[in-house]
Amino acid sequence: xxxxxxxxxxxxxxxxxxxxxxxxxxxxxxxxxxxxxxxxxxxxxxxxxxxxxxxxxxxxxxxxxxxxxxxxxxxxxxxxxxxxxxxxxxxxxxxxxxxxxxxxxxxxxxxxxxxxxxxxxxxxxxxxxxxxxxxxxxxxxxxxxxxxxxxxxxxxxxxxxxxxxxxxxxxxxxxxxxxxxxxxxxxxxxxxxxxxxxxxxxxxxxxxxxxxxxxxxxxxxxxxxxxxxxxxxxxxxxxxxxxxxxxxxxxxxxxxxxxxxxxxxxxxxxxxxxxxxxxxxxxxxxxxxxxxxxxxxxxxxxxxxxxxxxxxxxxxxxxxxxxxxxxxxxxxxxxxxxxxxxxx
Amino acid sequence: xxxxxxxxxxxxxxxxxxxxxxxxxxxxxxxxxxxxxxxxxxxxxxxxxxxxxxxxxxxxxxxxxxxxxxxxxxxxxxxxxxxxxxxxxxxxxxxxxxxxxxxxxxxxxxxxxxxxxxxxxxxxxxxxxxxxxxxxxxxxxxxxxxxxxxxxxxxxxxxxxxxxxxxxxxxxxxxxxxxxxxxxxxxxxxxxxxxxxxxxxxxxxxxxxxxxxxxxxxxxxxxxxxxxxxxxxxxxxxxxxxxxxxxxxxxxxxxxxxxxxxxxxxxxxxxxxxxxxxxxxxxxxxxxxxxxxxxxxxxxxxxxxxxxxxxxxxxxxxxxxxxx
Ligand SMILES: Cc1ncc(C[n+]2csc(CCOP(=O)(O)OP(=O)(O)O)c2C)c(N)n1
Numbered sequence: 001x002x003x004x005x006x007x008x009x010x011x012x013x014x015x016x017x018x019x020x021x022x023x024x025x026x027x028x029x030x031x032x033x034x035x036x037x038x039x040x041x042x043x044x045x046x047x048x049x050x051x052x053x054x055x056x057x058x059x060x061x062x063x064x065x066x067x068x069x070x071x072x073x074x075x076x077x078x079x080x081x082x083x084x085x086x087x088x089x090x091x092x093x094x095x096x097x098x099x100x101x102x103x104x105x106x107x108x109x110x111x112x113x114x115x116x117x118x119x120x121x122x123x124x125x126x127x128x129x130x131x132x133x134x135x136x137x138x139x140x141x142x143x144x145x146x147x148x149x150x151x152x153x154x155x156x157x158x159x160x161x162x163x164x165x166x167x168x169x170x171x172x173x174x175x176x177x178x179x180x181x182x183x184x185x186x187x188x189x190x191x192x193x194x195x196x197x198x199x200x201x202x203x204x205x206x207x208x209x210x211x212x213x214x215x216x217x218x219x220x221x222x223x224x225x226x227x228x229x230x231x232x233x234x235x236x237x238x239x240x241x242x243x244x245x246x247x248x249x250x251x252x253x254x255x256x257x258x259x260x261x262x263x264x265x266x267x268x269x270x271x272x273x274x275x276x277x278x279x280x281x282x283x284x285x286x287x288x289x290x291x292x293x294x295x296x297x298x299x300x301x302x303x304x305x306x307x308x309x310x311x312x313x314x315x316x317x318x319x320x321x322x323x324x325x326x327x328x329x330x331x332x333x334x335x336x337x338x339x340x341x342x343x344x
Numbered sequence: 345x346x347x348x349x350x351x352x353x354x355x356x357x358x359x360x361x362x363x364x365x366x367x368x369x370x371x372x373x374x375x376x377x378x379x380x381x382x383x384x385x386x387x388x389x390x391x392x393x394x395x396x397x398x399x400x401x402x403x404x405x406x407x408x409x410x411x412x413x414x415x416x417x418x419x420x421x422x423x424x425x426x427x428x429x430x431x432x433x434x435x436x437x438x439x440x441x442x443x444x445x446x447x448x449x450x451x452x453x454x455x456x457x458x459x460x461x462x463x464x465x466x467x468x469x470x471x472x473x474x475x476x477x478x479x480x481x482x483x484x485x486x487x488x489x490x491x492x493x494x495x496x497x498x499x500x501x502x503x504x505x506x507x508x509x510x511x512x513x514x515x516x517x518x519x520x521x522x523x524x525x526x527x528x529x530x531x532x533x534x535x536x537x538x539x540x541x542x543x544x545x546x547x548x549x550x551x552x553x554x555x556x557x558x559x560x561x562x563x564x565x566x567x568x569x570x571x572x573x574x575x576x577x578x579x580x581x582x583x584x585x586x587x588x589x590x591x592x593x594x595x596x597x598x599x600x601x602x603x604x605x606x607x608x609x610x611x612x613x614x615x616x617x618x619x620x621x622x623x624x625x626x627x628x629x630x631x632x633x634x635x636x637x638x639x640x641x642x643x644x645x646x647x648x649x650x651x652x653x654x655x656x657x658x659x660x661x662x663x664x665x666x667x668x
Contacts, residue, residue, distance in 0.1 A: 077417070110450040120449040127416060128449065132440050138406045139441060142413020142421075149369065149395060150418060169436075172406035179401065333451035334486050336509035342485075343585040343619075344537050 014071070015233045024070055025291060028228045030304045031066035032284050035086040037312045038095055042085065042102055045316070047264065051102045055116040056083040060226075060258035063283035064189050065090045067231025068157055071239055077127050077147075079140040079158040082117035084129030087159055091124040095315035100322050107322035111329055134160070134169035137186065141177050144184035144248075155242045156184045157235075163194030165208040171216070174250070178217035183242040185235075186213070186250040189225060195261045196269050210252035218250050225253025226283040229290070256281075345528050351521040353495035354384035354460070357502035358422060360531060362392050365420060368506060371398040371407060372424025372460075381426055382462055382521050404434035408459065412442050415457040420506060428463040428477045428515060435480075442511045443486030458505045458512045463491070464555050464605050465653055466519030471641035474518075474649070476605040478553070479612055481513045482582045488536060489582040491515040493557035495525040497580060500534025508536060517555035517605075537584030541593070545573030548599035548663050551590055551616065553579045556603040556654055563603075563659035574663060582612050590616060591624050598629030599666040603654050608636040635662040 014021055020028075039059050045051040058065065061083075069090025072078070080087035088098055093109065101108030102116045109121055117131040127143060130136035140158035147154040164170055165188065177184050188209035192198055205211035213220035223234050231253060238249045256278035260267035267275070288301060334340035348356070362368045370388060372380075376399040379386030389397045400407050404425060411421040425431055431438060438459070445453045465474040481489045488510050492498045498516070505512035542557070543564050552560035557578045564574050575593050579586065594600050600620055602613030617632040635654045643649055 110448060110452070113450045114448040118448045120452055122416075122449070122452040127413075128445065128453070130441070132436050135405070135409065135436055135441050138409020138437065139413040139416070140409075141406065142410040142415070143417045144413070145410055146414040146417040146419045149414075156413075169405045169409070172401075172403035173409065175401060176403060176406040176410065329450070334447050335488075336446070336454055336456075338451065340485070342583045343587045 014236050018229070018233060020229055020232045022294070022296070024232060025229065025287065026296070026304070028066045028070045028232055029287050029291060029301070030308070031069060031090055032062040032228065032287065033305055033308045034095070034311065035062045035066065035089050036284055037308045038089060038099070038315070039085055041312050041316055042099070043259070045103065050320070051116070052104060053115055054262050055102060056262045057259055058083050058086040058257065060278065060282065061189055061191060061255045062086055063228040063231050064159070064187065064225045064253045064255060067228050068187060068235040071232055071235035072155070072157060075125065075152070075154045076239070077125050077140070077143045077154060077156040079127050079136045079143070079156065080129045081136070081160055082129055082131040083161070084119050085116070088119040088121065088126050088129065091121065091126045093121045093124050093126060095311055096318035099315045100319035103319050104324065105319055105322035106325045107319060108325070112325040113329060134164050134167035136160070137164070137173035138169050138176070140184055141173055141180070141182055144177070144182035145180060147183055153243055154183070155239050157187060157239065158184060159187045159189060161194070162188060162190040162192065162199040162208050164188070165212060166203060174213055174216040174218055177248040181247040184248045185238045185242055186248065188250065188252045190252050190254050191257045193257070193261070193270065207252050209250055213250040218248050220250040220252065222252045222254065225255035226281045226286065228283055228287045345526050347524050348495045348527045349521065350495045350498055350516070350523050350525070351382055351384040353498035353527060354502065354516065355386055355388055356527070357499040358385065358388055359391055360499070361503055361506040362388070362396060367418060368420045368422065369396045369398070369414065370422045371400050371410065373400055373402055373407070373426055375399060375424050380424070382518065384516065384521060385424070404430055405437050408434050408437035408442065411457045411459070412437065412455060415455045416453055420456050422458045422460060422506060425459055425461040427473045428461040429472050429475050431461065431477055431480065438487070438513070439484045443484045447486060454509055455511045456509050458502070458514050460502070460514045460516060462518045463515035464517045464519065465642045465649055466555060468644055468646050468649055470644035474642040476607070476637070478515050478582055479606040479610055482612055482615070483610065486511070487583060488512040489515070490536060490580065491517065491554040491582070492580060493517070493520065493554050493578050495523070496527045496532070497534065499527055500532045501536065501580065503533045504536050507533065512536070515554060519555055523558070536581050537586055539580055539586035539589040540578050541575060541589065542578050543574070543576040545575045546597055547572045548574045548601060548666055549577060549590065549593040549597045550574055550601045550603060550659065550663065551577045551579055551613070552603040553582070553612065554605065556605050559654060559656055560603045560659055563656045563663070566656060566660055567663060572663070572667070585616070587619055591620060594620055594624055595627045598627060599663070600628070600632045601659070601662045601666050602634045603659055604634065604636040605653060606637065608634070608639045611636050630666045630668065633662040633666045635659050
């Protein structure tokens with residue numbers, strides 16, 4: 001049966017009595033602030049027409065990406081969705097490279113060939129952001145399988161949304177992860193809405209991910225995804241479990257996106273009181289208050305906040321200064337010889 | 345040199361590569377303990393054990409996703425999709441994930457993997473277990489597409505596909521599994537993207553693939569008995585496509601006939617015909633003729649399936665139409 005833990009236990013030395021060590025909490029706070037500032041800037045640039053096409057913001061959901069990011073080791077693998085700016089930042093990928101990718105510039109992480117929805121940095125073990133709902137859960141299994149066969153101790157963490165729990169790939173992937181006993185952690189960010197439709201209107205169970213996972217033999221938990229301490233704690237224990245041969249598990253983190261689904265969507269289809277209630281549970285001020293209560297001097301938090309804004313300014317300037325990618329890239333890297341030739 | 349079936353050649357190639365490279369792993373439905381539904385992978389589980397030869401659930405997306413994730417992180421997986429018709433349930437992983445990822449990531453991700461599949465008709469299985477889907481694969485940028493016609497080519501081309509750094513779809517024609525041919529002893533590795541000329545004649549160039557190759561050869565025999573000597577080219581791979589070999593031959597014969605098992609629209613022969621028409625028009629002395637399965641799903645009854653697929657009579661007739 002689903003274990004509904006609000007305060008996970010056994011999280012190891014990094015967490016004592018459900019409270020992470022101070023350095024971890026500060027790292028998570030810094031990550032969340034940077035994610036927030038980065039995405040607010042990305043949204044401004046979208047409105048100015050400098051970020052083109054589409055972008056999907058995780059404003060409000062930062063605690064999930066940051067909590068897991070802080071709990072992962074450098075050799076662990078991340079698989080994320082098109083809503084993946086934060087998960088990419090969480091692996092230490094330079095802001096300017098991400099901003100430039102959003103803006104379609106040569107400096108971009110993939111020189112503009114992927115765009116906002118496909119952020120990938122193999123160097124940082126950010127193994128991709130995937131835009132076909134559900135597919136990447138099966139690919140994450142493959143990375144975890146490879147780690148297991150190679151005996152490396154790496155863990156794969158795979159993020160996805162609530163809407164993803166109704167596509168076949170989710171079910172195929174959970175079953176295979178369990179029967180192969182893979183070192184993978186599936187993280188469902190349940191933000192209650194798919195695009196414009198609430199998940200509860202299309203799903204018969206309360207917890208679309210955590211209620212299904214046990215049927216496949218995965219242990220699952222539901223946690224407050226807006227509580228960064230809780231997320232970090234559950235991440236630490238789920239990752240440790242996978243690393244030590246305990247197999248796959250699933251975490252359903254309850255959260256909310258502050259804005260719309262994508263682009264300039266204002267998200268007006270959502271009830272005002274629901275939005276207001278979740279805005280009041282913003283994960284960033286929540287952790288800030290708790291850090292102050294724990295005796296962290298405010299000046300230290302202010303320094304983090306100022307450095308974050310400066311970093312976003314600098315990243316924006318670098319991205320804007322970068323030229324458009326050369327046209328020669330169009331026919332590059334279809335195949336491993338670096339080219340696109342299909343005939344001889 | 346030993347005589348060997350097309351099906352045994354599959355297992356031989358996989359075993360050869362698994363022995364040489366510990367990063368090669370093999371997964372699919374019923375491929376291990378049962379040796380595959382076509383018995384093409386018998387003995388691999390015994391030789392290499394359940395860590396490297398893995399029986400999977402009936403989860404085509406999970407199979408190909410696992411192969412992709414493993415290939416991204418240092419393994420060389422071979423995945424089996426039992427019948428190529430089943431690509432329709434996992435085409436997202438093939439066409440959106442495997443095919444596009446190197447490109448989208450600006451070359452950061454490499455995907456050395458092979459997807460083998462039983463393809464095509466001639467075995468009376470009906471429309472959902474008989475289609476020739478090589479033209480689906482050919483239409484997707486980022487995939488290599490290989491389809492051997494002989495046991496020797498199965499070994500050499502499968503080995504080359506496993507060693508290739510790009511994803512390869514490897515189509516095994518089901519009606520060929522029981523056919524036999526000579527295969528040299530020792531390690532065999534061929535080269536992708538090289539057609540082979542099986543017969544050299546001056547009257548016309550017949551280009552065929554996989555299960556259509558023996559039929560094209562039989563048609564050439566019949567034409568020869570009437571004094572018409574044709575060239576037969578086994579294309580062997582669609583991506584890379586060996587245009588040079590075909591164009592060189594057409595420059596000598598002046599006539600091109602393609603023999604394709606795929607349903608007619610957008611079959612590989614249409615691409616080849618368009619290239620020859622665009623680049624070698626003045627070498628042609630007659631119309632390019634495409635002999636294909638008509639644009640229908642394949643029927644089950646032997647009489648109907650035989651009537652649908654290209655056969656010797658249709659190929660001979662195609663050559664005559666080009667020569668007229
Ligand atoms: C297979 C597929 N179907 C539909 C879409 C269009 N689509 C993009 S995002 C999305 C909503 C996904 O919701 P969820 O999984 O909850 O993730 P969230 O966007 O909330 O992060 C949809 C339907 C898609 N990209 N892929």
